[in-house]
Amino acid sequence: MLIVPEREIANLMTPEAAFEAVEKVFAAMASKDAYNFPVVREAIGHEDALYGFKGGFDQAGLTLGLKAGGYWPHNLEKRGEINHQSTVFLFDPDTGKAKAMVGGNLLTALRTAAASSVSIKHLARKDVKVLGMIGAGHQATFQLGAALETRAYEKVIGWNYHPDMLSNIEKVAADAGVPFEAVDLPGMKDADVIISITSAFTPSLMADHVSPGTHIACMGTDTKGKQEVEAALLSRATVFTDEVAQSVSIGEAQHAVAAGLIKESDVYQIGAVINGTHAGRASDDEITVFDGTGVGLQDLAVAASVVNLAVEKGVAIEVDF
Template sequence: MKTLLLKKEDIEKIVSMKDAIDAVEEGYRAFCSGQVIQPEYIAMPFDAPRGELDFKAGYYSGNEIISLKASSGGYINNPSSYGLPAGMNTVLLWDARNCALLCIMEGSYITGYRTGAAGAVSVKYLARKNSEIVTSIGTGNQARNQIRAVSHIIKIKEIHAFDAFADSMEKFKKDIEGELGIPVILEKTSRAAAEKADILITTTRGKGPVIDASWVKPGTHIVAIGTDMRGKQEFDPEIFRGAKIINDSIEQCVKKGETWHPIDKGIIKKEDIYAEIGEIVIGSKQGRTNDEEITIFDSTGMAIQDNMQAYKLYKSALDKGIGTEFEFFK
């Protein structure tokens, strides 16, 4: 049996944000329909200038695929010291029927696109229908993917952006306006950006709250992306008081997500979490019910997202003759 090797340049030929959104939505549906085995992911943080290494494994009965993704991030010295990216991703796929290794693929597009797609799926089900102003706190690569993905769901009138690094903001503005033709307004403070949002997206690696509860207007939909392990935080926990809280995985978010902070402070209890996003996708719970409620989507990232998207890319590569096959087992 042959194993397929897909390098980054191979993935680049077949990846698309629309397909990623479809894959993530399908993954959420499968997760809340009892078709997924997804053990708790392993996060391994290291002291600076090293970052962290995460392992996410999952199985989906619908495609009979077991996936494992190793994802690093925050290795800030990599570019200068080793000529490598600050974060790298590798995805492995096995045939669950016999545990034969089907594919080894570079996973940066998978991680970037499926994370952006997660935000877009939440916008589809939870944002006000008349939402048109998006705020991005953080202007790195994931901020771009969030905007790309959300632009598939709604017509964005304008983007308000803030980042602690002015050069990053300027590049974000140039890139997004050039690629998508959406006006980007650079704000001098995170407050000025947050107060204008219909949809508020955070993609920082925050070590403390960067958004105060008083800045969030009624009817805002929040996409909280940056907190996926203990020690990270982007929001004043008071924002959660009275909000409609949706997690990708409740078990993950109460331990490692933004939701952990208000629980730790006694502001909410686990029972106050309204739903997992998959419950809303399959229709067992309603999404937004009025234009005044604040909705919060806390996304820690799920193995089923990687599984769904990686398998679709694997099948597409086989169909198009992309990648390199080799004998791993004989």
């Protein structure tokens, strides 16, 4: 079995490679060449942590495995460790034997950022100028960095529950040479693209905070009960997702479906837009939402790419398992 430690990931996986892997696997999912297994996601009753498993099988790429991990909200303040912790395990689909163990923390941030960027590429208007950020934590910096590669933005605006953390994303914008402004939530009406990346159980972005033609990537809701945007917003929008079953059960769409505002059949796979079997955005006034629930196949795609690179560069550790 091969081991690729967390410390090696930054030198192996680039945002561009993550984008390519995620876009490809979304397309494979829509073509039914790849499928995800049901997600296990639970509050463990210790350290307020949420822990779970996401797995799947990509028949086209012959990638089989799972990611184990979750969210420990007190890690940063108590231990100086990031709150999201995970490890990816890959298996040989021909034999079932363990093939690789890969550090999943940076990979999770990169693949999550890649997913929202894929949605911006395929669903946002071509003339977008203002990017709105809701959330300013560790993963928000990756989201913003990746999103700034998708369009020529003139300005970034941001809001966070804890305003002192906005400096995290202000620095990313500054490094990219894009002006940044902190705003109240109603100020998001000025945004052409909005990325929401929080761990909230109460919505912050409301329907009247969003202007016609906006694309919204909801990237934080991946558990029953979590919610970042008002359910009524989804009823005003065309909703796309990575995995429909997850979207309506643990994703942002769970609340709109439960309230009877939309049906499961109103949620579409982003892979269908990538494949050209769904037209995507229909007009410049249409509001589009990407419900990024995070699927196991994303993790497997980027992990498999990392393993190949680690072998090529001689940094993979081989153990007799």
